[in-house]
Amino acid sequence: MPRASVWMIRTSLLYFGLGLLFGALMLIQKAFPLNPVLWMLLPMHIEIMLFGWLIQLVLGVAYWIFPRFVEGKARGNETEIWITFVLFNLGIVVDVISALVGFDGFGTLLGRLLQIIAVGFFIHLHWARVTTYRHLH
Amino acid sequence: MPTLTRYFIKSGLIFFGLAILTALLLALQEAFALFPASVKLMPVFWHFLVFGWVTQIIMGVSVWMFPRKTRKASRGDETLAWVAFILLNIGLVLRAVAEPWAGNPMDTWLNGTLAASAVLQWAAGMSYIIVIWPRVRGRRKRKRKRKSKKQEASNHA
Numbered sequence: 001m002p003r004a005s006v007w008m009i010r011t012s013l014l015y016f017g018l019g020l021l022f023g024a025l026m027l028i029q030k031a032f033p034l035n036p037v038l039w040m041l042l043p044m045h046i047e048i049m050l051f052g053w054l055i056q057l058v059l060g061v062a063y064w065i066f067p068r069f070v071e072g073k074a075r076g077n078e079t080e081i082w083i084t085f086v087l088f089n090l091g092i093v094v095d096v097i098s099a100l101v102g103f104d105g106f107g108t109l110l111g112r113l114l115q116i117i118a119v120g121f122f123i124h125l126h127w128a129r130v131t132t133y134r135h136l137h
Numbered sequence: 138m139p140t141l142t143r144y145f146i147k148s149g150l151i152f153f154g155l156a157i158l159t160a161l162l163l164a165l166q167e168a169f170a171l172f173p174a175s176v177k178l179m180p181v182f183w184h185f186l187v188f189g190w191v192t193q194i195i196m197g198v199s200v201w202m203f204p205r206k207t208r209k210a211s212r213g214d215e216t217l218a219w220v221a222f223i224l225l226n227i228g229l230v231l232r233a234v235a236e237p238w239a240g241n242p243m244d245t246w247l248n249g250t251l252a253a254s255a256v257l258q259w260a261a262g263m264s265y266i267i268v269i270w271p272r273v274r275g276r277r278k279r280k281r282k283r284k285s286k287k288q289e290a291s292n293h294a
Contacts, residue, residue, distance in 0.1 A: 001204055001275055009273045013266050020262040027232070027255035031239050031248035054191060 001064050004081040008060030011089060015052025019045055043099040051115070052092050059084065059122055066129040070136065080125040084118045091115035138201055141218055145197025148226055152189025155233075156182055177237035188258065189229050196221065196265050203272040213268045221264035228257030 001009075022045040029038040063081050068074040075081070091114035098107020159182040162175040200218055205211070212218070231254035238244075239251040 001273065003275050006273055006275050010270070013270060013273070016262060017266055020259045024255040024259040027236075027258075028252045030236070031251040031255070033242075049187065054187070054195075057195065 002075060002081075004078065004085060005060045005064035008056055008063070008085055011085075012053050012056040012060060015048050015056065015092075019048035019053055022048065040100070043104075044096045047092060047095050047099070051088075051095075056088065059088070062126060066126060067131055067133060068129070070133075076125050076129070080121045084122045084125070086118075087114045087121070088118035091118060139212065141215065141222060142197040142201040144222055145193050145200070148222070149190050149193035149197065152185045152193065152229070156185035156190055159185060174237070181233045181236055184229065184232060188225070193225065196225075196269075199269055199272075203269060204274060204276075205272065213272055217264050218268045221261045221268065223261075224257045224264065225261035228254045228261055231257065 022041040025038050026041055026045065028034065029036075063075060069076065091111040093111075094114060095108055095111030098104055098111065101107075159175075159178050162172055163178060163182060165171050166173065166175045200212055231250050235247050235251035235254060239247050241247070
């Protein structure tokens with residue numbers, strides 16, 4: 001497994017743990033109202049579980065497992081996957097902090113912009129790897 | 138495919154079916170207002186889909202496919218992986234039973250069931266993370282470890 005995939009998958013596991021904790025707290029709040037402030041965790045729970053856990057895991061596994069190039073660098077330009085990793089996570093962190101401090105509008109926009117750039121790099125890096133080795137035989 | 142993976146995937150498929158069934162109920166309610174109580178199933182639908190189906194498939198496939206130290210090495214703490222499977226499924230079923238009707242402060246049994254489902258789902262996720270974490274590793278590290286083991290063996294010989 002390449003180093004970038006290790007980082008992406010391990011980061012996604014950390015997000016999974018955090019998202020689960022938020023979800024469990026809200027569910028307990030639903031059963032035994034402790035503090036209504038806990039409901040503020042809902043947008044963060046969704047962001048963390050969807051982008052931090054599921055999507056990031058898919059990105060990390062795809063970079064590891066998609067067909068590799070026969071010539072040149074096996075997985076393409078490594079810098080691009082690191083840019084993807086950094087910007088994607090920065091986007092999540094910005095979104096989560098914005099939701100936490102009630103700065104939703106501008107913060108969410110900035111977070112999504114960072115994620116769009118990250119996804120652009122990811123698509124550019126993987127487009128040519130969505131292929132078959134059949135024509136080589 | 139290991140037994141545990143088959144259980145994860147088949148259980149995931151069942152939750153997939155249940156999620157779509159729940160979605161159908163929600164759609165019928167929206168179109169014809171046939172089942173007013175079904176509105177309360179919205180969070181159950183999302184968790185059947187994302188936790189019961191997608192996450193459970195991920196767990197099953199990763200336990201099967203993620204790199205092992207050697208081809209013959211075990212897939213990590215198998216007992217803990219089974220614990221994750223059992224807790225996730227019990228937790229999700231308890232959630233589906235309790236969540237739509239919970240919230241009445243007088244109904245401590247139902248609220249207790251919902252709180253228990255929260256703890257079970259959290260514990261399932263934590264167990265999975267503990268099992269899979271050591272298997273998310275780079276090739277270089279594995280190669281280096283294999284090389285040093287070979288060297289150790291040759292030194293003994």
